[in-house]
Amino acid sequence: MAPPLPSLPWRYPLDAFHLLRDTPFALLILGDGEKGRWSAIFAHPRSQEQAAGAGEALARARSWLESPGQTPPAPETAPFHPGIAGILGYDAGLPGAGPPSALGLYDRVLVFDHEARAVHMIETPNVPPEGRDALLALLESPPPPPPLPGAGQVEDVEPREAFGGKVEAVRARIACGEFYQANISRRFEGRLGDGDHPFDLFRRLARSSPAAFAAYLRLPGFAIVSNSPERLVRVRNTPEGRLALTSPIKGTAPRGHTPEADALNARGLLASEKDRAENLMIVDLMRNDLSRACRSGSVRTPRLF
Structure with a gap:
């Protein structure tokens, strides 16, 4: 069993990160929403890579991990540890489609346990003291x-x-049997108000819509603000081997002003044929995707809807 991590005085991670809001390659992972126990601050990477495509960034990440002495330990007592963190731009090949890929190699991380109200600093062995203070x-x-x-x-x-024309075109192609499902997305663009800051936008989102999977990443010239209740994938070690978990969300209903209204909306969501079909679609899609990487016959759906 791994030894317990030494604790530091509690500080809310959103407040602690404020001084890093304009520091390149500073990253806050905020898990303060429902079922979000852990947060982490990464800053001052030993090495960094900013590339137009995910493949180039991943190649650099592999070189970091393959170098002698570069592989960090993975303590089982916290979900975050020193290593590689950043963003992979899945549509970076499209002009103006989104941010490039950016990764950093971090020797230390501040980990925040919201449940125990404790902070831990986790470092790689023999890391120089510069940056710790x-x-x-x-x-x-x-x-x-x-x-x-x-x-x-x-x-x-x-x-x-x-956008409506795109929907009709996809429906026609489904009717012809070309494919059976598609995700049609819409882009929105905006501008911050005078004197506003990307980190203030992140703080407002964390206050008005706390999510278990939120992140703020500062890069040269721009920032990434992310706020999501949905876990795409988690991979962890267990005594039986590596376990992959995905928790997709499809189908939505408004929040009520009382617990009784919430319960009524939840029952309506469960009774909705459209929302159940949408949720089942994404569950089947994720089961198929996991089956490509997991041991044959090992993929299970322990809970549905």
Whole structure:
């Protein structure tokens, strides 16, 4: 059994990260929503890679891990540890489609346990002390001012009629048997208000819609703001071998103003033929995807809907 991690005084990670909001390759993973126990701060990577495509970034990541002494330990007492963190731009090959891929190799990480209200610093063995005090100082920094109210504007990139035409075109191709499902996405673009900051946008989202899987990544020239209740995939070691878990979400209903209204909306969601079909579709898709990587016959759906 791994020894317990030494604890540091508790500090809310969103407040601790404030001084890093403009530091390149500083990353906050915030798990403060429902069922989100852990958060982490990565900063000041030993090495970093920013590339137009995911393949180039992953090649650099493999070279980092294959170098002698570069593979960090993986303590079982926390889900985050030193190593590689960043973003892979899945559509980076499309002009103007999104951010490039960016990864950093981090020797230390601050891990926040919201349940135990404790903070841990995890480091690779024999890491130089430079940078340790700067991370520890985040836990004693003065509280940041409240975020500014949002004054920006968000607009749909394409007219609603054009999007509707795409839907009809996909339905026709499904009817012809070309495929049986498709995801039609819409792009939105916006501009922050005067004096606003990407990290203030992240703080407003964390306050108004806390999610178990949220992240803020600062890169040269731009920032990534992510806020999601959905886990795409988690892989962890167990006594029986490596276990992959995905928790897809499809089908939505509004929140009520009372627990009784919430329960009524939940029952309506479970009774909705459309939402059940949509949820079953994504579960089948993820079962198929996991089956490509997992041992034959080992994929299970322990809970549905």
